[in-house]
Amino acid sequence: MILLVVLIIFHFALAEQVEQNPQLAAGAFWVALFFAAVLGQSRTFVAERERGCLTGLILTPADRSAIYVAKVIVNLLFIGLVEVSIIPLFALLYQLPQIARPGQWFLLLVSVTLGLSIVGTLLSSLGLSARNRELLFPILLFPLLVPILISAVEGTVALLPDGDLATSGVWLRLVIGYDIVFFSLSIMLFDFALGE
Amino acid sequence: MRSLNRLAVSFRPILAVGAAILVPISLYLIFFYAPMERVMGPVQKIFYYHVPSAIVSFLAFFLVMVGSTMYLLTRKRNWDLLAGVSAELGVVFCAIVLITGPLWARPTWGVYWTWDVRLTTTLLMWLMYVGYLMLKVSAKESPKRASISAIYGIFCFANVPIVHFSVRYFRSIHPHLFKMESVGKPALSPAMSQTFFFCMVTITVLFGWVLLERLALAETEEEIELIREHVRQRVDDDGLL
Numbered sequence: 001m002i003l004l005v006v007l008i009i010f011h012f013a014l015a016e017q018v019e020q021n022p023q024l025a026a027g028a029f030w031v032a033l034f035f036a037a038v039l040g041q042s043r044t045f046v047a048e049r050e051r052g053c054l055t056g057l058i059l060t061p062a063d064r065s066a067i068y069v070a071k072v073i074v075n076l077l078f079i080g081l082v083e084v085s086i087i088p089l090f091a092l093l094y095q096l097p098q099i100a101r102p103g104q105w106f107l108l109l110v111s112v113t114l115g116l117s118i119v120g121t122l123l124s125s126l127g128l129s130a131r132n133r134e135l136l137f138p139i140l141l142f143p144l145l146v147p148i149l150i151s152a153v154e155g156t157v158a159l160l161p162d163g164d165l166a167t168s169g170v171w172l173r174l175v176i177g178y179d180i181v182f183f184s185l186s187i188m189l190f191d192f193a194l195g196e
Numbered sequence: 197m198r199s200l201n202r203l204a205v206s207f208r209p210i211l212a213v214g215a216a217i218l219v220p221i222s223l224y225l226i227f228f229y230a231p232m233e234r235v236m237g238p239v240q241k242i243f244y245y246h247v248p249s250a251i252v253s254f255l256a257f258f259l260v261m262v263g264s265t266m267y268l269l270t271r272k273r274n275w276d277l278l279a280g281v282s283a284e285l286g287v288v289f290c291a292i293v294l295i296t297g298p299l300w301a302r303p304t305w306g307v308y309w310t311w312d313v314r315l316t317t318t319l320l321m322w323l324m325y326v327g328y329l330m331l332k333v334s335a336k337e338s339p340k341r342a343s344i345s346a347i348y349g350i351f352c353f354a355n356v357p358i359v360h361f362s363v364r365y366f367r368s369i370h371p372h373l374f375k376m377e378s379v380g381k382p383a384l385s386p387a388m389s390q391t392f393f394f395c396m397v398t399i400t401v402l403f404g405w406v407l408l409e410r411l412a413l414a415e416t417e418e419e420i421e422l423i424r425e426h427v428r429q430r431v432d433d434d435g436l437l
Contacts, residue, residue: 119351122347122351123348123351126340126344126347126348127340127344128331128334128335128344129334129335131334132331132334132335136327136330136331136334139327139330140327140330140331140348143320143323143324143327143352143355144324144351144352144355146320146355146359146362147355147358147359147361147362150362150363150365150366151362154365154366167365170365171365174358174361174362174365177358178358181354181358182351182354185350185351185354189268189347189350189351192268192343192346192347193343193344193347195339195340195343
């Protein structure tokens with residue numbers, strides 16, 4: 001829902017320019033998606049914490065990183081669900097032109113979404129208090145997400161009609177590298193995030 | 197860590213005296229010994245404090261990572277204090293870089309700010325560590341405060357090179373507004389590089405001294421907090437209030 005609102009706001013802010021160059025639409029799309037993903041993820045562990053379920057989960061003999069991976073998958077699916085509903089709508093509202101390599105763009109979309117949920121899940125597992133969750137979570141998360149935001153926008157622009165196709169692969173590789181670095185770090189650090 | 201503390205206590209006066217001597221000398225060198233830059237004029241003298249501050253802020257953020265990692269591994273409070281104190285100083289020195297940079301950029305490049313690789317990375321780095329400090333302050337009542345901020349400290353450090361690379365790709369694809377190479381890196385005359393080297397040492401000594409002072413202060417704060425907790429416990433137990 002917030003996505004739709006942001007998209008409409010962007011339309012009013014950028015209306016005429018978008019018709020002239022579709023690159024701006026790529027920026028608007030990703031910024032809207034990032035906002036939605038960041039706001040949605042701050043509550044990843046809230047239900048478990050409030051009802052003491054997390055303690056139970058920690059006490060199970062399973063490896064703790066399994067909890068983390070499960071939560072990453074859940075967030076991935078949630079953001080994916082949002083994307084499935086918003087992409088057709090976005091293409092409709094902004095008259096999005098053809099994308100050069102749909103397969104590659106899909107790969108970019110998946111790896112960016114994965115990056116969003118990898119970092120977002122770990123930050124939300126830190127268990128910020130309710131007041132901080134609203135204010136601090138986006139402040140902490142956005143700077144960490146800058147590399148994939150740049151890659152997502154530029155990777156999309158490269159695939160648009162006037163884009164430079166040769167550079168599109170660089171951005172995809174950058175996002176995948178980011179995912180690998182932060183996934184390994186998160187697996188190592190998740191134990192400490194949950195505490196004893 | 198205990199022996200490190202003793203080392204720190206004995207180093208503190210040495211570094212304090214060192215900083216007190218070095219700072220005036222470095223100012224003298226900057227304004228009277230180093231020759232005037234031909235193109236940029238007196239404004240180039242910012243360089244002698246700008247660049248060392250940048251390097252020292254990197255050093256500080258590296259210490260945040262070291263302190264955070266060591267805290268998670270050893271669970272010793274001192275490492276957490278080191279990380280927090282280094283983050284504070286890193287943010288201060290990084291702010292010096294971000295303030296002196298535009299002052300220098302305006303007369304030489306014609307603009308206060310350009311979204312160049314180094315500028316963008318520095319700004320984002322500053323933002324991340326300001327976030328780190330906000331996290332540390334706001335999680336004060338949380339028992340997991342140290343682990344939480346340690347995890348974020350490690351994340352920030354891992355992110356800095358990735359931000360740098362992504363912004364570099366970003367800029368290399370877009371047209372360059374300024375030829376940074378020709379303006380940004382002036383060939384230094386021997387007197388200039390001597391002055392620069394001296395300033396580098398000065399700023400590092402200054403950083404080391406302030407770091408140790410702040411560390412001692414943080415330890416005292418902790419002790420006071422412990423004593424206060426203890427007293428509160430006693431008062432509660434004895435029913436004095």
